[in-house]
Amino acid sequence: MNKYETVFILTPVLSDAQMKEAVDKFKTFLTDNGAEIVNEENWGLRKLAYPIQKKSTGFYCLIEFNADPQLIKKLEVAYRRDEKVIRFLTFRLDKYAAEYAEKRRNLRAAKLNANTTENKEA
Numbered sequence: 816m817n818k819y820e821t822v823f824i825l826t827p828v829l830s831d832a833q834m835k836e837a838v839d840k841f842k843t844f845l846t847d848n849g850a851e852i853v854n855e856e857n858w859g860l861r862k863l864a865y866p867i868q869k870k871s872t873g874f875y876c877l878i879e880f881n882a883d884p885q886l887i888k889k890l891e892v893a894y895r896r897d898e899k900v901i902r903f904l905t906f907r908l909d910k911y912a913a914e915y916a917e918k919r920r921n922l923r924a925a926k927l928n929a930n931t932t933e934n935k936e937a
Contacts, residue, residue, distance in 0.1 A: 816881045818853075818913050823894060823903035824873035827860060834874050837899045842878065844893055850882035854920050867901050879908075879916060 825837055838857065845852060858875035867873070887905055894903040908916060 816851075816883055818879070818881055818908040818916075819887065819905060820877065820879045820908055820912075820916065821890065821903065821905040822875065822877045824863070824867075824875055824901050825899050826868075826901050827870055827872040827874065829874065829899060833899070837897065838876050840897075841890075841893065844890065845878070845880055845882065845886070848882070848886050848889060850880045850886055852878060852880045854879040854916070856923075870901065873901055879920075 823841070825834055829837070838855075842852060842855065854877075856877045858877065860872055861875050862872050863870070884907075891903065891905060894900045
């Protein structure tokens with residue numbers, strides 16, 4: 816099994832419930848096909864670098880997972896079939912990228928823990 820990271824952009828006209836539903840759809844697709852989800856990050860609504868389908872913003876989502884290489888083609892077909900997805904990128908992480916991703920996850924978790932600790936004390 817290889818380590819992969821996929822980022823996809825959903826159309827900005829979706830409600831929060833529709834956006835979460837679309838993300839859950841791809842997560843269940845991955846797990847149903849034997850992938851192990853390592854990390855998921857919703858980056859929220861962000862401005863695009865250039866207009867795509869006459870839209871200047873989109874909901875960004877990142878999913879890190881471990882899977883067999885045959886699953887990637889199926890995943891990308893699922894992205895193409897879904898009207899809500901306006902762009903996607905999936906790539907295999909080499910050992911250096913995997914180490915960086917783990918450091919980034921740990922740093923993010925430490926920040927979240929620090930914030931929750933501060934909120935409890937206040």
